[in-house]
Amino acid sequence: MTPNETLVYNLLRQTDTPLSAYSILDALRDQGVRAPLQVYRALNKLIERGAVHRIESINGFVACSLTNCGERAVSIFMLCTKCERAAEFTDPAIDQKIDALANARLFAADHKVIEMTGLCASCRDS
Amino acid sequence: MTPNETLVYNLLRQTDTPLSAYSILDALRDQGVRAPLQVYRALNKLIERGAVHRIESINGFVACSLTNCGERAVSIFMLCTKCERAAEFTDPAIDQKIDALANARLFAADHKVIEMTGLCASCRDS
DNA sequence: CCGCCATTGTTATTTTATAACATAATCGGA
């Protein structure tokens, strides 16, 4: 892992909500990261490797919280609009059904996105 | 439907791929649409009403191709990276499983996104 | 020691989306 990748990855691991590329940049400015590209390059490598996930719904990035991520199934994210936390799960049955749907249509999927926005258990009460 | 909404909606219906807000703007310039906000406002209303869907993976917008959309289940999109076409489906079983996953975690979902990118049936051959 | 190649750095630009404010159109009720 290169220095920039390490900086970005450690920051994401320490943070309990997805971060935008620009807030990563701001947070790492005093550690020598100065330009958006430095962040985007690190993020792309980390994503390739499966260490980080991109959250499409909010243009955010989050460290993967699963072990053996990707082996079982695509990650499913629940995104709380109040506390902004992201919870990551997998569900092999859902993944299989999505694959079946794609296969039935002869669609060769290389990337799948499943995200939900709403209120998490603690925020829906308060 | 207001004039701007009609312009945007008709354009999306005539187009067989998702469009970005700015390509909608460009296409409608000679019909009096001049600023991004006019497009975004129309899109937001159309999305509220379920007439248009936002494709998170590609920051694009597409007219809904289903009847009674939203009644059965959340829309699932297959997005071809070659021809750029979007195919829209629903699958009540998948939708139920996702709801069940959310319920099990006490997550109150108000919006769900399911998208796949890859190659469609005709593009995977050629 | 040198040349290769991945990584990094920097500036500028493109693309996507919203803020803030002003103006016009519509429509129900006094």
Add this chain to the structure above:
DNA sequence: TCCGATTATGTTATAAAATAACAATGGCGG
């Protein structure tokens, strides 16, 4: 009818997200 509230529109400016293009560095294998 006219008023007033709401809804739609228009415009300029700006913010936020992502990439293009190019230069420089820095290990590492031969």
